[in-house]
Amino acid sequence: MSTASVPLPNWITYGLMPFLNLVVAFLISGVVVWFIGESPLDAVTLLLQGALGNGEGIGFTLYYATNFIFTGLSVAVAYHAGLFNIGSEGQAYVGGLGAALASLALDHYVPWYVTMPFAVAGAAIFGATWALIPAWLQAKRGSHIVITTIMFNFIGAAMMVYLLVHVLIVPGKMAPETRVFLEGGQLPKLDWLIAMFGGKLGPAPFNVSFLIALFMCVVVWVLIWRTKLGYEIRTLGASPTAAIYAGIPYVKTVIITMLISGGLAGMMALNPVLGASARLQVEFVGGAGFVGIAVSLMGRSHPLGIVLAAILFGVLYQGGDALSFDMPKITRDMIVVIQGLVILFAGALEYLFRPAIVRVWQRFGKA
């Protein structure tokens, strides 16, 4: 009999195993750093100092984390229904269009707190729309959602470049981006929050989107674990046949889940578009949709875990930036390597240590 079906206590499944996987991922990252001739220990020190050493670093760290919370939640909601939404990247990109249109329309007339709900709705609706066709294809035609969402990432990227280059560009300018939003179309920075802990935010773009992200974490928790729809989503994820047998409408649940997932991904656009650069730019998502996959996996699709994992990746992003200044041999691409290793070990190889742990547990733990 294999070790696969031996039950283990929760603290091992949700605590020890992810921790071990993470340790291995970081150890291998350290080997890569050592291999290219730098000291892994110095690298870690520089990375942590850059990410958490002062108010500005923390501001950047939390700014990146905000992106990853949104995309992590997006991936997680779909994952609960057994759907693998690999298209958060494209949904966030298109969501940026909705957010930007709201700002462009309103920023002349109203203050930011009036624009905000429209921008949130715009981002969510546009993001959800981009998930609709893949969801429909999955629910009605049985085409695999992974494939269709990948396709829609590329279609979305082509569409957004077209719109920015030909439609939304400021006449006479070269850069493919919209005009800069006025103050009424921007989300204010959270410098007071950092100041409360005695830090100085400086130029870091840490903004109100972070609070929206935390609010959405609560919303997602309530949705998944405290509503009828959430129960249906989880049942569908656990066993589609049982869900259908129990009378849960398959097509409707798949489509609604994907709309929520796409909407959450779209809302990620608020942070860079309204909060940081105050305009819509080409490629502003920058891979955050894919990081969301890692975040969701590491956070075990639970909002609390997602926040922690998002902050970890925020530290990696901001710390990696600082690191590449101080150690020119280690470029920003090192972060991509670490991400890849984290996804590999925390995701695809999540059961790597399970047989060994089961053996140890059976020997010593139970007695």
Added chain:
Amino acid sequence: MENLDLISILGSTIRLSIPLIFTALAGLFTERAGVFDIGLEGKMLFSAFAAAVAAFMTGSPWLGLLAGITVSVLISLIHGFASITNRGNQIVSGVAINFLASGLTAVLGQAWFSQGGRTPPLAASARFTEIVFPYAAELRDTGFLGRFYANIISGHNILTYLAFLAVPASWWVLYRTRFGLRLRAVGENPGAVDTAGISVTFLRYRATICAGILCGFAGTYLSIAQSAGFVKDMSAGKGYIALAALIFAKWRPVPVMLACLLFGFLDAFANFMQGKSVPGIGEVPVQIFQALPYVLTCVLLAGFIGVARPPKAGGVPYVKER
């Protein structure tokens, strides 16, 4: 549209299709065996890097090809270890490989050569260069057929011809050998294969190794045949287009080649159309051609052009006992 140069468009269609053909055939092997392979892109990138580094160090394109294939097979084995032995999520494993490829090639490239993630430019002797067939130069100016011979039949590198050989070879392996029969069976009903006393695990590993070899050719083509060195992220989504072509071809070898040629043609045509205007319509945005392969594949998946039915056991790890 003044002087629509069909011959030169077709020539560049072939050049742009080759990496797609190798990669889509690679995906054909793994997916027909029931292993999803999102990591095609990453394997292509890894092998492009390895081939360029080896060709630069040794000066031999053949050693470059060997290095490209070796690295690509190793990455395939990681994918196999995660998704076959560890029964992990195959899509997650593929995503991880793509991240690793994009990051590690850039980091190592920068650390070794300090040229912004590039490898140093290769000399002509370290590359696969064009093979000119007999009389190509003489026939070039003798009308349409002569130009067709000179520009489309002749004048490609050896990997191009190998790609077109790989198509019937893959067909033969998949449909005319015992290994191919079992490989296709394991993608449809691994339980039945297991009951017949054949190892599902070993079969699937062999399928991923086949894919690794083919991806190795694709990456090598990119870095030391089409270009003269590795450039950061040079696979640029080709792995995903190949995946789309694989689905568009409904997981069959000869249609895979045709789909790749179609998508290659769209790419070549987009390059040709850049900056030109069509009478009555004006300039056609290049983004339309970039999105078209994916749009076509989605339309196919929606069931408007026949039905694309994937291998039944695709993406599901096989559990022998519970």
